[in-house]
Amino acid sequence: MKSALETLNPTRVKMTVEVPFEELKPSLDAAFKAIGEQIQVPGFRKGKVPARIIEQRVGRAAVLEEAVNNALPQFYGQALEEHAVRPLGQPEISDLKVPATDGEDFTFTVEVDKRPEITLPDFGSIELTVDEATVDEADVTDRLDTLRARFGTLKSVDREVREGDFVSIDLSAQVEGEEVDSVTGVSYEVGSKNMLDGLDEALVGMRADETKTFTAPLAGGDRAGAEAECTVTVTAVKERELPELDDDFAQLASEFDTLEELRADVERAALRDAKLAQGVAARDKLLEVMLEQVEVPVPESVIEAEIHSHLEGEGRLEDDEHRTEVDESTRKSLRTQLLLDALAEQESIQVQQQELIEFLVMMSQQYGVDPNTFAQSIDQEGQIPSMVAEVARRKALATVLEKVTVKDSAGNVVDLNETVPGTEDEDEDATDAPGAASGDASEEAKVVTDAEIAVDEAEGSQSDPTREEKADA
Incomplete structure (x- = not known):
């Protein structure tokens, strides 16, 4: 041949x-x-x-x-x-x-x-500026209030509904006189805005056994987006009583004996999160600067195919304004991946099985899926090489981040070792019981078997969302 x-x-x-x-x-x-x-x-x-x-x-x-x-x-x-x-x-x-x-x-x-040939400059001279890592009293108070809410109790009240109350409601929706959905006895936190648009506004000021109608677009189902006439009936109103902030609460909610110790631990957690936010901000700004410095051509037919697939999935092929938004985000996403793939290749980045496992566990947590189930799913869909490529891109960007200078807005050099994700403390939430471990150490072990698939085969082969493919004649 x-x-x-x-x-x-x-x-x-x-x-x-x-x-x-x-x-x-x-x-x-x-x-x-x-x-x-x-x-x-x-x-x-x-x-x-x-x-x-x-x-x-x-x-x-x-x-x-x-x-x-x-x-x-x-x-x-x-x-x-x-x-x-x-x-x-x-x-x-x-x-x-x-x-x-x-x-x-x-x-x-x-x-x-x-894939285009990409010439990479030396990124080591880049200087980035991020916000200072500070913690104010309001932040600490908010975190303590969130912790108190976890130990709060609900009590029935005979008054008008206020934002933050918990209500039991019956809710139905009609489109052109036809009932399309209804629920009864649903518990809802007023102000959470996680049901129908306009529901929170309708509920505020209502009392138990009162009914009100309002108009809202349906959020899901066959008639998603259709304007519906909604009827809500309040059957009960409850408010949350928070425990007092004192030593007893500290002992109830944490491993500490005094409120002073609890507050100090919450402050440390808030400062840690502020430093992690510095690291995230530095990473995002670095990527923007890299994209500005490097010319990364993208194939128009690939971009158009991605845009069409996205709009078709949303049922918005004729929405020109939305097409412009999708076009911009698609181009940036592909440019980013091609740039980081080139960087990973230049730096000879290799992905270890443990790194892939940690990434899969993190992704499964974001989707709220069991790690083992998540790993099996992406394996069956042939997505392991894509996961390996994504880990390689993150590692490649991290290598550049280690070389650049990062300062906060006050001119202080930021120690990126304090901002890089992956420490034991990072996964603890400040609203969890402070000082206590928040994760299950066995979680990663559950995903090991399925995460070990195809790592060796995937190493060195870069994958991307456009799916590099052989001929399909």
């Missing part, structure tokens, strides 16, 4: 491939065999029909189609390897010429988007 490469633009190439008949013949023989096992010809056993009889029965075109469909991915892959092309998305096959008779060459042309 021989092939020629033509670069159409920084992100797209055209390859012309010529395959001698001798190299296609094994696929042709396999096609005759496969078809011979599917047809029955009087006088011949199944699978023993001669090639010439098969060709007479089904036609040469059918045999060639079978052979080419099986051989094309192989020859396309060889051409990619020969020219060191790393594809993005699906190839476009054209000028397909199959041999009309034995001895003729098989030729085809393929156009495909590819």
Whole structure:
């Protein structure tokens, strides 16, 4: 096989491939065999029909189609390897010429988007400025109040509903006079705004056994987005009583004996979170600066395919204003991934199994899914290489973050070692019982078996949301 490469633009190439008949013949023989096992010809056993009889029965075109469909991915892959092309998305096959008779060459042309060549500068001279890591009394008070709320009690009250109250309600919705949904006896915190738009405003000022109607767009179901006439009835009103902030509360809610000790621990947690916020801000600002300094061309056909898929999924293909927003975010996302992939390659970043496991556990927590179930799911969907690539990108960005200078708004140099996520304390929530461990040490162990899949195979192969693919003829 021989092939020629033509670069159409920084992100797209055209390859012309010529395959001698001798190299296609094994696929042709396999096609005759496969078809011979599917047809029955009087006088011949199944699978023993001669090639010439098969060709007479089904036609040469059918045999060639079978052979080419099986051989094309192989020859396309060889051409990619020969020219060191790393594809993005699906190839476009054209000028397909199959041999009309034995001895003729098989030729085809393929156009495909590819990863651009990216020249990376030295990022070490970058200086970043982030906010100071400070903790004020209001922050500490809010955190203590949140902790108190966990130990609060609800009591019924005979008064109008206020924001922050807990109410029991019956709720129904009608569209054009037809009831589309209804619930009874639902407990709801007024002001949480996690049900229908307008519900919180309707509830404030109501009393038990009072009914009110309001109009709101439906949030889900077959009629999502449709304006509905909603009816809400309050059946009970309760307010939350918070425990007093004293030594007894400190002993109830934490491992500490005094309120002073509890408050000091909450202050430490708040300061830790402020420092972590500095690290996150530094990382985000660094990425913005890197994108400004480096030209990262992106393939238009890949961008358009991603935009179309996104809008189609939302049912908003005709929304031009939203299309502009999606276009901008899609371009930035792809530029970011291509840049970090190039950086990971330059830095020879490798992903260890434990790093992948920790990433999977973190992702499963964000989605509220059991880590083992999450790992099994992405394995079945073939997403492990994508997860490995994402960990590699994060590690690559971290290597640059270690080299740059970060100062706070007061001019003080920020010690990034105090802001880098991954310490034992990071996963503790300041609203959890201070001083107590908030995670289950066995959680990572549960995901190990499923996270160990394909790490070795994925190392060195960069994946992206456009799914680098072989030909699918």
